Amino acid sequence: MNKAMGNIKGNKLTLLIFGGILIASRIVLAQELPSVARNLEVADLQAEAGNIVSQTEQGLSRSNIPYDENIVGVAGENPIIVFGKKSTTTLSIVTFGETLTEVTNINGEIKKGDFVTSSDRPGVGQKATEPGFAVGKAMEDFNQEEGRIIVFVQPQMITFPSTAILGRVAQEIIAGLKVPETIPEVIRYLSALLIGGGSFVIGFLSFIKSLREGVVAVGRNPLAKKSIQTAMILNLIGVSTLTIAGLGLALFVILY
Numbered sequence: 001m002n003k004a005m006g007n008i009k010g011n012k013l014t015l016l017i018f019g020g021i022l023i024a025s026r027i028v029l030a031q032e033l034p035s036v037a038r039n040l041e042v043a044d045l046q047a048e049a050g051n052i053v054s055q056t057e058q059g060l061s062r063s064n065i066p067y068d069e070n071i072v073g074v075a076g077e078n079p080i081i082v083f084g085k086k087s088t089t090t091l092s093i094v095t096f097g098e099t100l101t102e103v104t105n106i107n108g109e110i111k112k113g114d115f116v117t118s119s120d121r122p123g124v125g126q127k128a129t130e131p132g133f134a135v136g137k138a139m140e141d142f143n144q145e146e147g148r149i150i151v152f153v154q155p156q157m158i159t160f161p162s163t164a165i166l167g168r169v170a171q172e173i174i175a176g177l178k179v180p181e182t183i184p185e186v187i188r189y190l191s192a193l194l195i196g197g198g199s200f201v202i203g204f205l206s207f208i209k210s211l212r213e214g215v216v217a218v219g220r221n222p223l224a225k226k227s228i229q230t231a232m233i234l235n236l237i238g239v240s241t242l243t244i245a246g247l248g249l250a251l252f253v254i255l256y
Helices: 003-031 162-179 180-218 223-255
Strands: 036-041 052-055 061-062 073-074 082-084 092-105 117-120 123-128 132-138 149-157
Touching: 036 061, 052 092, 073 132, 073 149, 092 123, 092 132, 180 223
Parallel strands: 036 082
Antiparallel strands: 036 092, 052 061, 052 073, 073 092, 092 149, 117 123, 117 132, 132 149
C-alpha cells in the first residue's frame, strides 16, 4: 500500500515537473523579444522603454553621444529574465538579447545585420558606419526618420574592414560633388589626398628600389660596403625629406 502511494506521488511529481517545463517553454516561445535584463536605478526621468542608456556622472541616462563608450544597454518593456529589485526609480535595462530599440535613419538606412550605436538624439540609436562602440545589431531593416526596431543588444567595440572605410570615403566624396557649394572644398581635400598619398607611395617605392640595389651592389663589391651603405643612408634621408615635404604640402592644402 505504501509502495503504491509512493508511486502515485512520484508520478504526480513527475507530471508537475514536466508540466512546469512545458508551461515555461510555452511562455518563452510566446515571447517575441527574448532578452536578459537588470533592474537598475535610472537618473534620467524621461528615459523610457526603447531608449539606449549610458552611465554618466549623474547616473544612468539616455545616451546622447554618438558611439558612446559608456553604453549599458536598452530599456526593455517585458524582458523574460530580470535580475534585481524593481522600484519606481528603476527600469529593466536589457544587456543581452533582443528588444525593441528606438532608432533613426539620420546616419543612413539601417539594414538587417548592421551595427547600431547611439546618436546625438537622447536615447535614440543610429546606424554605425565607423569604428567605435555599438549597442548591438539590427534584426530588421529600417528607413524612417524615427521609430522602433528589434535590436540584438550586446554592447561592444566594433571595427570595419579597410575596404568598407574606403567605400564610405568614396561615398562622402561623391555626395559632396553633388552639392555645388561644397565642390571647392571636396577638390581641395582630393588634391591633398593625391599629394600626400602620392608622396608616400613614391617615397616608399624609391626606398625599396634603393635598398634592393644597395644589397645587390654589396654582393658584387664587398670591399665597397661602407661607401654603398653611406649612399643608401643618404638616399633614405633624401626620400624621407621628400615624403615629409609632400605630406606637409598636403596639410597646407587642407588648412589653407
